[in-house]
Amino acid sequence: MNWKHVHLIFLREMNDQLRDRRTLFTIAILPMLLYPLLGMLMMQIAQFHREYTVSIRVVGAENWPARSPLLDAHQQLIPLPGLEKITRLVEIEAVPWPSDDSPEARAKLEQASRAAVMADVVDAVLLIEPEFDSLLQLRAAHATQSDAPPDSTQEVGQDTEQRAGGNARLAAEISAEKATEPAQVPVSETEDGLELIANLARDNSKIAQARLSTVLDQWRANWVVSQLSAAGVNPRLVEPIMLTETDTSVSSVRRAMLWSKILPFVMLVWALTGAFYPAIDLCAGEKERGTLETLLSSPARRREIVWGKLLTISVFSIGSALLNLMSMHLTAGIIVKQLASQGSTEIASVLGPMPIHAFGWLVLLLIPMAAFFSALALAVAALARSTKEGQYYLMPLLMVTLPLVALPMLPSLQLNLGTSLVPVSGAVFLVRSLIEGRYTEAVVHLPVVVLVTAACCWLALRWAIRQFESEAVMFREADRWSVKLWMRHLWRDRGDTASPTEAVLCGLTIIIGMFFAQFVAGSTIHDFTSIATSTVIVQIAIILTPCVLMALFLTRSPRRALRIHRPQFSHVVAAVMIGVAMHPSYMALGSGISQVYEIGEETSSVLQMFQSLVLSQPLWIILLLMAALPAICEELAFRGFIFGGLLHKNGALRAIVVSALFFGFTHPVLQQSIAASLMGLMLGLIAWRTGGVLCTILVHAINNTLSLTMAWCAANHVSLPARLNWAVSTQGDAWTYRPEWIAISVFITLAMLVVLFRRNADTRQVVQAEMA
Amino acid sequence: MVEAHHLTKAYPDLQTGQFIALNQVSFQVGPGEIFGLLGPNGAGKTTALRILSTVLKPTGGYARVNGFDVVTHPYEVRHSIGFVSSNTAIYDRMTAWEMVEYFGKLYGLDAERLAERMDRVFTQLQMHDIRDVAGARMSTGMKQKVSIARAIVHDPPVLVFDEASLGLDILVARALLEIIAGLREEGKCIIFSTHIMREVERLCDRVGILYHGRMLAAGTLQDLALQYDESDFEEMFFRMLQDSDRQLSTERCQGIL
Incomplete structure (x- = not known):
């Protein structure tokens, strides 16, 4: 450099x-x-929102209670304390309520108001119906009547928005009038006689609505306070708690x-x-x-x-x-x-x-x-x-x-x-x-x-x-490309094993298949039969089929493409020992990962349901379904076809890492994915050193068998045989490995890896000879 | 000086599976000699010369430039070679002077030697009046001169011109041939690829005819004229291509290829 x-x-x-x-x-x-x-x-x-003067048509201003007016003599909003600025930016066009008060006339008025807003003649219209004042009084009366029990007093405080307090004198008058049937007028269901029409799709109308609402809110608050005071109730009742917020x-x-x-x-x-x-x-x-x-x-x-x-x-x-x-x-x-x-x-x-x-x-x-x-x-x-x-x-x-x-x-x-x-x-x-x-x-x-x-x-x-x-x-030239040409090229130029691109394609196909399978499976799992069916479908149709088909059609030697060859005896022994010895580390890894990345409640309940459905079955069925089948299908796919394709041109590192990642991604839960990816690295290493897929099938199957057996024994309250005491202990029903065995097992795993590495030279020669 | 031995280059190809751009091509060129590589478009000239300039690696055979193997010692080869191709353009946003200086520095010339070489090259190619013109504003002829200046600034013993006269007008092309002839006088080993017969006749000491990646014939023009009993070089060239096509179809019929 x-x-x-x-x-x-x-x-x-x-x-x-x-x-x-x-x-x-x-x-x-x-x-x-x-x-x-x-x-x-x-x-x-912001300036538009702040400074734009809105025009609001108020129909029936004369219906507003004269005791607490909304508009002044010039028919403009009376500025309430603190709202002077907003009030100044509202222009009122006061229109008297039509003399004809039939329902048809009302409907017509409402329609005309809507049209005015839609046509942008005014920004909003406020309709004050003739009965507004009397309704207000009625509510006040009702509130005062139900003041008697202490509980409802509190209710008034809570629901101030709907229930205005009553002026004592008015309340007395109205209660005298309506005393016969107070329950027939449920306060919360009564319309207020006030309607604000605005077109919220337009900014100016939105501003008009917001400003008028602010003014009305303030008016209402003032009204409530004055009514409560008049009735001899402390206005603080509507705001029983004052929170002092301290930000540290x-x-x-x-x-x-x-x-x-x-x-x-x-x-x-x-x-x-x-x-x-x-x-x-x-x-x-x-x-x-x-x-x-x-x-x-x-x-x-x-x-x-x-x-x-x-x-x-x-x-x-x-x-x-x-x-x-x-x-x-x-x-x-x-x-x-x-x-x-x-x-x-x-x-x-x-x-x-x-x-x-x-x-x-x-x-x-x-x-x-x-x-x-x-x-x-x-x-x-x-x-x-x-x-x-x-x-x-x-x-x-x-x-x-x-x-x-x-x-x-x-x-x-x-x-x-x-x-x-x-x-x-x-x-x-x-x-x-x-x-x-x-x-x-x-x-x-x-x-x-x-x-x-x-x-x-x-x-x-x-x-x-x-x-x-x-x-x-x-120096890429623009090739003439067509699907037909490409398909022909795939068939004509296929090699003994897959190419790296084909391997990646196979991996992606499996991942996409798994993604869709998850949705289907997730909604259909309710008993063991459905679990068994979905496992078989996933393993055979989604994982095994793509790689077998690709091996058949895209390579000259499907057997080599899937890396099926007779392993050496010493490798088989090493694989069995690794399978047994690596399991404690894998279990420890799994629990370590779930500590770092906590499993969510929902996922964990689904997993528990899954476990309880599975573990209630006879052990041999579970082992066949969850140990043997996945070991064969997954290994043929990931350490077979995909690994072989990625191995092209001394890509051992690439093959080990990428096949492990694909293997990890096919597991639905994140924690499983991480553990499986790490396990995939180990399996990749073994696949590389042994030159084929059969040893990794063994390791994979043994690992799953041990996990399932231990979980099954715990779930079915099987007591620990005394001859396993040196390696396994029980905590309640759960079987766990003893720390000393974990330490020894790590040592055995490493020793077996050394065996694989040392014997590798001859294997590679054998494989190379076979490939040649 | 330059030696290619059974040089082969095959590319993966969607249509045919494998495209052999160069098929066992061998030739040798000595110092003070211009070797013309003649062939129609797509004959493999550019591939052969790209291999010599180390931007491509051969899939078979070997090539040596100034004694260095193009695969094992590419760095040394690039120091010994000046490569001008229709594909090696000049930078639009650099002046002639900056461009040549930049490559001089990349070739590792120290300041003193660089100044001396730049002055000499600019004089030799009559480029002083365009020294501060940016690439984008130059005419094709000016650009070609800058390309040559860039290729010879480090005074390499071997020069490769790949279709260097492509797109040049007659005046500029003539000037280019004169420059190349001048470089031969300096004792440079020159490989000149073209598909224009006239240039070959005027310039080359020896020629190699390349067609469909194969070297059909190689030698001095006189040798070839004798061998094919044809004094008109263009006629001879066409005959060679026709013979080759005929032979190729016969081979295909016999199932050899």
Whole structure:
């Protein structure tokens, strides 16, 4: 690696990008314009909401109780204390109630009012019916009547909205009139005689409705207080509890909380887009312009070219993210200041300027993330032959990365071992902890996050370098493609085993099949027969069939494609011993995982129901269904066809890791997936060393047999045979491994792996000879 | 200086399963010699020359440039070779001077030597008047000159011109041939691929006829004229291609291929 070349390439690419007006516009000018423009728009909307004068038609203002009028002599709203500003911005057009008060006339009036609102003649219409005042009085009377028992007094307090208190004199009069049948007028069901008509699809009508509601609410509150006072009831009764709220958080920390959720998201989305456009220009663009071949034939090595381009893209990614961050923050600051000056102190205290140290942490997050995104973008962009083609790859890239960036925005998710293992999200969680000042938590999870992030960056970089080293990627010509041609090619050019692409395709088919099977199975499982049926269908139809069909039609030797060959005797012995000895570690792993990632209540109840249905059956049926069948089907698929395909061209590491991930993904519950993926790594290792699938079938079957037998014995209260006392102990009914046996079993597993590794040389020769 | 031995390149192909772009091609070129690689479009010229410039790897045979194997010592090969192709364009947003300087630096020339070489190359190719013109504003002829300057700035012993005259007008093409002839005088080993007979006749000491990835014939023009009993080179070329097509169809009929 010649860093001088990297430096030269970096400088040139930087210069080149800086001379490109399009890039500069997207990276630098756009963010500087975008947020102020958005801010201005927001301010405009806020101003409209604040200063627009609404016109409201009030029909029947004369029906309003004269004791507490709504309109003044000029037929405008009387400003209530605290609502002067709103009142000023409401223009009333008072119309008397029509003299003809028949139901038809009323319906006509209502229709005309609706039409006026819809036609935008007025923003809202308030209909005050002639009986409004008397209804109000009636309610007051009813409330006073039911005041007698102490319980209902409280009820009045609780339901003030519906039940206005009564003026004592009026109450007495009306109760005299209606005393004969008070129960016939259930207060809560009586209409109020007031109707507000507004068109909520229009902003101005919405504002009119909101303002009038505020005024009416205030009027009602005043009315209730005056009525209660008049009746000799303490008005405090309607608000029996006054809560004093004390917030222990410092306002800067509160603001940090809010910003720490929004800013990483905005920053990382811009880091990704900021990386993508230069990446397309530096790869696909150069291919299109013909300058890439010039560079490829220069003395710079491919990895040096990748590093040079990667650094350039990273700089633009970081620059774009930072500029956006600053522009957004500055604009938000100005808007908040403006809002604060207009009296919205609440918004100002929540949204106020972000603590300056938070910026430091964000930049720290940005550097590795920008590097990761840049490497990803570079690798993806290398695939494209032209800039136009490159643009198409943005969407798939966003689909993969955006969920990782958006995950930390979910409420209630916090930094813990589980979240710290998730690429990108883990780093965001860590930085959020730092911004919010939870340093101990951050330091504890730092190693995991650093490790995961570094691994991601390294993998993405490796991918980018491989892309640049691949002739097929760098000199890809536009092939004539059709389904027929492709099918013919698959049949004609099929190899002895699957190709890596076919292996991945098979894995994806199984995962998609499992995804749909889960929905069907989830709704139909109610007894053991349904469990048995769905297990057989899943294993045979969804897992085994795709790989067997693909092996039959896409390879020349299905037996080799499924990696079925006679194993050596020593390997069989080693596999049996590993199967037995690895089980305690697997159980420990399972319980460890469910401690870190707690199983949800719903999932756990489903699992329990499943377990109780299964474990009540005879053991041999369970073993056949849940140990033998999955061991055969899953191993033929994952350690057979998929593993064999991925093994192409010394891809042992790829085969072990990818087949383990596929194996993990086919398990429906997250905790099972993690355990199965780890187990898959071990099975992959054994499959690689033994050269075939039969040994892993043994290990898999033994592992499942032991798990099921132990659970079955516990569920059926089978007492522990004395001859197993050295390895297993019972806690209640549950069978657990003794710690000393766990330690010994780990040792045996390792020893057997050593045996496999040492004997591997001859196996590989045998397999290679067989392949040849 | 350049030696290709049974050079073969096969690509996976959707239509035919495998496409053999280059089939056991062998040739040798010495210093001070121009070897013309002649063939119609798709004959495999570019593939052969890309292998020599190490951007592609052969699937069979070997090639050596200045004594270095293109697969095992690509770095050394790239230092010994100047590669000009219709596919190796120049940067739009760089001036002629910046472009040549950039590649000079990539070739590891120190400041003093670079300044001396740049001055010499710019004089030799009469490029001083375009030194500050950006690539996007150059004419095709100017661009071609910059490409050549970029390829010879490190003074490599071997030069490869792959269809370098493609799209050039007659004046520029003539100037290009003169430049290449001048480089031969300096003792460079030159491989020049084209599908234009006139250029071959004017320039090349020896030629190799490439068709469907195979080398049909190789030698001096006089040798070939004698061998095929045809003084008109264009006629000879067509006869060779026709013979090859005929032979190929006979082989197919016999089930050999």
